[in-house]
Amino acid sequence: MITPSSLAELREAVLSAPRVIAVGAQTKPRLAAVDAVKISTRLLRGITEYDPSEFTFTALAGTPVSEIIAALGERGQYLPFDPMLVDAGSTLGGVVASGLSGPGRFRYGGVRDFILGVRFVDGAGRLLRMGGKVVKNAAGFDLPKFFAGSLGRFGVLGEMTFKVFPRPASTLTLEVAGDAGTITEAARSRWELDALDVLPDSGQVVMRLAGPAPALQIIAREILAKFPGRISSDECWSNLREFRWAHLDGVLLKAAITPDQMAPLPGHRRHISAGGNVAFISLPDATALDSINLKAMTLRGDAPLWIRPRLPNAITKDVKNALDPDGRFPNLDD
Amino acid sequence: MPAAALQRLAALLPPERFLTRPVELAAYESDGLTAYRARPLAVAVPETADEVIALVRLCHELRLPFVARGSGTSLSGGSLPVTDGIVITLNRLNRILKLDPAQRIAVVEPGVINTQVTTAAAPHGLHYAPDPSSQSVCTIGGNVAFNSGGAHCLKYGMTSNHVLGIKAVLATGEVVEWGGASREHIGPDWCGLFTGNEGLFGIALEITLQLLPRAECFHTVLAGYRTLEQAGDAVSAVIASGLLPGALEIMDALALEAAVAAVHAEYPPGCEAVLIVELEGPRETVAVERERLDQIIDASEPVEARPARDAEERAAIWKGRKSAFSAVGRLSPDFIVQDGVVPRRRLGEALRRIGEMSREVGIRVANVFHAGDGNLHPLILFDGREAGALERAESLAGRILKMCVEMGGSLTGEHGIGVEKRDYLPDMFSADEIGLMQRVRAAFDPLGIANPGKMFPGTEAPALLQHGLHPLEKAGIISRE
Numbered sequence: 001m002i003t004p005s006s007l008a009e010l011r012e013a014v015l016s017a018p019r020v021i022a023v024g025a026q027t028k029p030r031l032a033a034v035d036a037v038k039i040s041t042r043l044l045r046g047i048t049e050y051d052p053s054e055f056t057f058t059a060l061a062g063t064p065v066s067e068i069i070a071a072l073g074e075r076g077q078y079l080p081f082d083p084m085l086v087d088a089g090s091t092l093g094g095v096v097a098s099g100l101s102g103p104g105r106f107r108y109g110g111v112r113d114f115i116l117g118v119r120f121v122d123g124a125g126r127l128l129r130m131g132g133k134v135v136k137n138a139a140g141f142d143l144p145k146f147f148a149g150s151l152g153r154f155g156v157l158g159e160m161t162f163k164v165f166p167r168p169a170s171t172l173t174l175e176v177a178g179d180a181g182t183i184t185e186a187a188r189s190r191w192e193l194d195a196l197d198v199l200p201d202s203g204q205v206v207m208r209l210a211g212p213a214p215a216l217q218i219i220a221r222e223i224l225a226k227f228p229g230r231i232s233s234d235e236c237w238s239n240l241r242e243f244r245w246a247h248l249d250g251v252l253l254k255a256a257i258t259p260d261q262m263a264p265l266p267g268h269r270r271h272i273s274a275g276g277n278v279a280f281i282s283l284p285d286a287t288a289l290d291s292i293n294l295k296a297m298t299l300r301g302d303a304p305l306w307i308r309p310r311l312p313n314a315i316t317k318d319v320k321n322a323l324d325p326d327g328r329f330p331n332l333d334d
Numbered sequence: 335m336p337a338a339a340l341q342r343l344a345a346l347l348p349p350e351r352f353l354t355r356p357v358e359l360a361a362y363e364s365d366g367l368t369a370y371r372a373r374p375l376a377v378a379v380p381e382t383a384d385e386v387i388a389l390v391r392l393c394h395e396l397r398l399p400f401v402a403r404g405s406g407t408s409l410s411g412g413s414l415p416v417t418d419g420i421v422i423t424l425n426r427l428n429r430i431l432k433l434d435p436a437q438r439i440a441v442v443e444p445g446v447i448n449t450q451v452t453t454a455a456a457p458h459g460l461h462y463a464p465d466p467s468s469q470s471v472c473t474i475g476g477n478v479a480f481n482s483g484g485a486h487c488l489k490y491g492m493t494s495n496h497v498l499g500i501k502a503v504l505a506t507g508e509v510v511e512w513g514g515a516s517r518e519h520i521g522p523d524w525c526g527l528f529t530g531n532e533g534l535f536g537i538a539l540e541i542t543l544q545l546l547p548r549a550e551c552f553h554t555v556l557a558g559y560r561t562l563e564q565a566g567d568a569v570s571a572v573i574a575s576g577l578l579p580g581a582l583e584i585m586d587a588l589a590l591e592a593a594v595a596a597v598h599a600e601y602p603p604g605c606e607a608v609l610i611v612e613l614e615g616p617r618e619t620v621a622v623e624r625e626r627l628d629q630i631i632d633a634s635e636p637v638e639a640r641p642a643r644d645a646e647e648r649a650a651i652w653k654g655r656k657s658a659f660s661a662v663g664r665l666s667p668d669f670i671v672q673d674g675v676v677p678r679r680r681l682g683e684a685l686r687r688i689g690e691m692s693r694e695v696g697i698r699v700a701n702v703f704h705a706g707d708g709n710l711h712p713l714i715l716f717d718g719r720e721a722g723a724l725e726r727a728e729s730l731a732g733r734i735l736k737m738c739v740e741m742g743g744s745l746t747g748e749h750g751i752g753v754e755k756r757d758y759l760p761d762m763f764s765a766d767e768i769g770l771m772q773r774v775r776a777a778f779d780p781l782g783i784a785n786p787g788k789m790f791p792g793t794e795a796p797a798l799l800q801h802g803l804h805p806l807e808k809a810g811i812i813s814r815e
């Protein structure tokens with residue numbers, strides 16, 4: 001493990017071995033479980049720019065997301081896409097590289113919708129900046145978005161700039177009985193839900209409202225008149241965020257789905273998120289993998305990285321060559 | 335270009351859809367950046383995705399440049415033809431292939447017009463959020479290529495934030511499909527990379543768009559201020575309040591004057607600037623937040639604040655705003671529009687410096703801009719018949735662009751680099767960074783046949799004519815922001 005403490009050292013680290021991969025807090029260990037020298041971003045830590053009036057901040061890749069959430073919170077702002085595994089120690093670089101967003105992605109979009117700019121080291125050891133530091137920018141190719149979900153296979157992220165929003169005045173959580181139909185109806189409603197998930201244990205639909213408290217009370221009454229349920233506590237969101245519901249030493253997968261693919265299978269636990277667009281699936285072990293009928297990515301556990309992978313296309317290889325001509329980073333399917 | 339090659343291309347389409355006669359080509363010589371003109375060898379008018387794929391594959395085999403074209407409203411010369419290549423115009427691929435109100439998505443062909451998506455979605459209480467002011471004519475394919483914006487970007491983002499899936503034929507002839515009906519994806523974000531490629535990667539054939547429920551309620555306020563600075567301070571106060579308005583727009587005195595003349599807009603007298611703020615959401619939320627907003631606006635000491643009392647008054651406010659741009663254009667025979675971005679806290683300083691530069695060189699500049707996201711739209715007025723006027727205007731435009739980058743902003747918030755700003759790319763990116771972008775481009779297009787001469791500096795410039803209103807604006811069909 002190499003532990004650079006500056007972006008200059010990060011460049012050297014990339015060039016120091018024929019095959020390297022960056023790791024943060026390793027909260028999604030399967031993503032970097034490859035045969036390569038690990039570069040830890042642990043010492044690349046801290047918020048380098050934050051001006052609340054810009055709705056943006058810039059931070060180094062190894063900065064724990066919890067630190068960022070706290071700094072934003074002090075100024076009444078937040079990351080609307082709800083990063084996952086915050087208490088577990090997730091770093092900002094890991095959030096981007098894994099492309100993992102939480103329940104809040106329902107309203108304003110995921111990590112890909114809030115990343116504005118990156119500084120990263122490519123496979124030739126160059127420190128490059130792509131995107132920008134302002135909330136709106138259309139200059140050059142949008143590589144920052146490409147890095148969301150790129151699993152460190154195309155470059156090592158050093159520093160990132162994000163857009164943030166003012167935190168809503170209050171939130172209110174409702175738990176109702178429902179199914180895919182409930183989800184699609186609620187998602188189209190006038191209520192502008194902040195989150196719309198299905199709890200893994202009970203199969204109850206949870207909705208989060210966000211905005212001024214008096215307004216939320218009225219909207220909540222209307223929702224409960226339509227769907228049988230109750231006002232519950234905000235606690236469920238941190239349980240979901242930390243995967244506290246998942247098998248401890250099992251296999252944890254993420255799949256991009258549509259609401260008609262929500263139905264659970266025997267032996268699986270599922271947290272359905274973002275209005276039926278994301279499934280986090282937990283299995284006790286890899287033996288049950290055969291029953292998975294979705295394309296998925298393994299976050300942790302002893303299973304292949306890609307479940308039901310697509311055939312790689314030529315452009316994947318060519319873009320990989322453009323960013324990493326010597327194959328210093330592993331391939332997506334390694 | 336040997337005639338034989340052109341004949342092979344022509345053989346792919348019926349003769350009436352492969353245009354080669356000068357009178358037919360004339361309509362395609364230019365886009366929204368009317369200063370530039372170039373006559374292509376031919377214009378192909380495919381009607382199906384398979385025809386587009388066949389055209390691109392043959393262009394690849396023949397090493398023949400092609401320029402994809404939607405409605406040709408690009409303001410940066412993105413769809414300007416190349417003289418040694420063909421134009422592939424996508425207007426006839428204009429079918430909405432699927433509209434799924436339950437999943438809140440639309441799957442469209444690239445030639446579908448932006449507003450048609452919302453029109454189709456409206457009966458289901460849904461809409462397509464990105465709203466460039468050219469939305470009644472520009473295509474989704476053009477929007478995807480340029481990652482176009484509009485007046486609601488701070489809250490809703492740009493085109494890219496609404497593209498869930500893309501099927502495209504790359505310049506290599508490879509057909510790819512990325513993403514789909516889900517709002518989430520796994521693996522690298524290919525749709526994110528493709529969106530904003532400015533036509534340099536290939537041609538989008540099918541695009542899956544996310545639709546959003548239409549906001550139930552709006553609260554729109556127009557406030558006039560004695561000085562531009564006061565209007566800017568009001569923006570800062572709104573931003574600091576924790577509200578997240580759907581739109582925050584400013585027009586300066588010259589823009590107001592023009593809007594009054596053009597659409598008989600009425601503004602509070604004696605104002606150097608007008609601010610438009612709009613809240614939207616469920617009625618209960620808007621009811622609470624509007625009180626907050628009204629207090630903030632009162633405290634900002636406007637000459638007068640006018641909340642829209644009904645949908646008609648709201649429409650009138652937006653009409654003045656959306657027409658302002660073209661209206662300013664009518665004050666002058668020619669103009670150039672820039673769309674640089676500055677950090678919001680430096681908006682006041684940027685406007686002051688633009689004013690100083692404008693006085694220094696004796697060129698009038700009007701400002702209509704997206705204050706919420708620091709996206710300027712300085713309109714530089716000149717008379718192309720005066721010797722050297724265009725060059726002076728371009729030099730001022732260049733100084734403004736450099737200023738935006740120096741302030742930590744961007745060359746372009748939504749209009750793209752195109753031909754117009756390609757020489758300024760090195761002001762924003764290092765040689766290594768441009769080198770990387772060129773390698774990425776080469777991955778998609780190793781022969782450099784997709785929209786060559788755009789985005790990257792150092793390629794030969796086509797002929798300059800004059801700047802002015804887009805022909806459709808002159809005809810009063812569209813107006814710009």
Ligand SMILES: Cc1cc2nc3c(=O)[nH]c(=O)nc-3n(C[C@H](O)[C@H](O)[C@H](O)COP(=O)(O)OP(=O)(O)OC[C@H]3O[C@@H](n4cnc5c(N)ncnc54)[C@H](O)[C@@H]3O)c2cc1C
Pocket residue numbers: 365366401402403404405406407408409411412413424444465466467468471472473474475476477478479480481482483484485532533536537538539748749785804807812813814815
């Ligand atoms: C009056 C006016 C107002 C405007 N207001 C705004 C505004 O508010 N916000 C904003 O962002 N822009 C605005 N624009 C700019 C312009 O309308 C946008 O850039 C728009 O997206 C261009 O769409 P189009 O269909 O006209 O594309 P074109 O101009 O035909 O093409 C634009 C680019 O897209 C490429 N392209 C087109 N179709 C495809 C495809 N299927 N696949 C791949 N590449 C393709 C072309 O090669 C070209 O590079 C305005 C323009 C005008 C004239």
